[in-house]
Amino acid sequence: MRALLATGDAATTGVTDLDESALDGAVLVDVTHSSINYKDGLAIGGRPGVIRDWPKVPGIDLVGTVAEDAAGWSAGERVLVNGWGLGESRHGGLAERARVEPHMLTRIPAGLTDVQAAAVGTAGYTAALGVLALQDAGMRLDGADILVTGAGGGVGSIAVQLLARAGAEVTALTGRVEQLEPWLRSLGAVAVEPRSSLGEAGRPLQSARWDAVADAVGGTILANALAQLRPGGHATACGLTAGAELPATVLPFILRGITLHGVHSVEQPAAQRERAWSMLEAKLDLAALDEATEVVGLEGAVDAAERILASSIRGRVVVDVRG
Numbered sequence: 001m002r003a004l005l006a007t008g009d010a011a012t013t014g015v016t017d018l019d020e021s022a023l024d025g026a027v028l029v030d031v032t033h034s035s036i037n038y039k040d041g042l043a044i045g046g047r048p049g050v051i052r053d054w055p056k057v058p059g060i061d062l063v064g065t066v067a068e069d070a071a072g073w074s075a076g077e078r079v080l081v082n083g084w085g086l087g088e089s090r091h092g093g094l095a096e097r098a099r100v101e102p103h104m105l106t107r108i109p110a111g112l113t114d115v116q117a118a119a120v121g122t123a124g125y126t127a128a129l130g131v132l133a134l135q136d137a138g139m140r141l142d143g144a145d146i147l148v149t150g151a152g153g154g155v156g157s158i159a160v161q162l163l164a165r166a167g168a169e170v171t172a173l174t175g176r177v178e179q180l181e182p183w184l185r186s187l188g189a190v191a192v193e194p195r196s197s198l199g200e201a202g203r204p205l206q207s208a209r210w211d212a213v214a215d216a217v218g219g220t221i222l223a224n225a226l227a228q229l230r231p232g233g234h235a236t237a238c239g240l241t242a243g244a245e246l247p248a249t250v251l252p253f254i255l256r257g258i259t260l261h262g263v264h265s266v267e268q269p270a271a272q273r274e275r276a277w278s279m280l281e282a283k284l285d286l287a288a289l290d291e292a293t294e295v296v297g298l299e300g301a302v303d304a305a306e307r308i309l310a311s312s313i314r315g316r317v318v319v320d321v322r323g
């Protein structure tokens with residue numbers, strides 16, 4: 001089968017013929033699509049932190065059909081996998097076939113095509129988990145002032161859409177205001193602010209502006225956003241493109257009673273995945289998703305990986321692994 005093999009060295013990482021005997025797992029899947037997430041950029045680029053045991057097929061997402069009856073799954077069922085170590089500790093979605101364990105599979109919602117399911121991918125599913133965290137905390141999203149950071153990326157752009165469609169007044173924070181403002185407004189943002197407005201270390205308690213923050217970047221930006229939460233406000237944290245450190249104080253926690261929710265997508269149980277995917281099927285504007293999706297062939301995945309690390313992708317890149 002054709003597969004992208006990441007070797008740990010960008011110079012030797014590329015498309016190759018891989019024997020299917022390299023795969024391990026009870027269920028064989030004919031993969032149609034994968035996608036490029038930030039983690040895939042790191043893995044394909046040979047950066048540390050994602051793949052430890054090289055070489056591996058990268059791709060933390062896969063979309064396809066079950067190839068043969070196995071472990072309660074039937075041949076022909078449309079399925080997806082997000083996370084579970086795919087493209088990290090086991091061969092991932094950037095190949096024509098994959099083997100996974102039965103608990104890793106999620107049925108693709110009927111309203112989504114394979115390309116749309118891959119375009120949502122881990123990024124969109126994580127954005128939905130963040131929205132569920134706010135709702136489960138008892139937040140009323142309708143009319144709430146919500147800041148979304150990293151808004152031009154995969155998680156951020158889908159968070160903007162989901163929150164705006166739930167009635168929130170969304171402010172999108174981006175390092176690419178000139179390029180992305182019209183698009184972010186078309187997704188539902190009512191305001192767009194430059195990343196630099198939160199980029200410098202600020203006071204531990206700042207003027208309170210937000211009922212909630214959906215953060216995908218971490219670092220000083222998240223610390224400032226926490227300092228701008230209103231009393232009783234909520235923030236979700238899922239990413240670290242601005243840094244893994246959190247240079248914050250406890251003051252907004254103890255003087256404003258704010259809450260910070262961690263969002264972890266990789267090992268969520270099936271029920272929580274189904275909640276997230278049902279929300280995505282019901283609430284996403286699929287025309288907007290299609291418009292923000294670029295489809296490349298397997299050979300194009302390496303270039304897309306470089307572009308995601310350089311933050312030059314708008315929205316999502318889907319890989320047609322047979323293309």
Ligand SMILES: NC(=O)c1ccc[n+]([C@@H]2O[C@H](COP(=O)([O-])OP(=O)(O)OC[C@H]3O[C@@H](n4cnc5c(N)ncnc54)[C@H](OP(=O)(O)O)[C@@H]3O)[C@@H](O)[C@H]2O)c1
Pocket residue numbers: 036037038039122123126149150151152153154155156173174175176195216217221237238239240241242243263264265266308309311313315
């Ligand atoms: N916890 C989980 O389970 C989970 C799941 C999915 C993703 N993640 C993490 O979430 C983050 C976003 O993932 P993604 O797939 O959405 O990546 P992405 O498409 O590359 O989006 C990240 C966005 O972050 C912003 N950004 C980049 N560098 C920045 C910097 N130095 N300072 C501030 N903002 C910066 C950019 O948005 P603008 O250009 O608009 O500013 C960029 O588009 C990554 O760290 C990823 O690993 C975690």
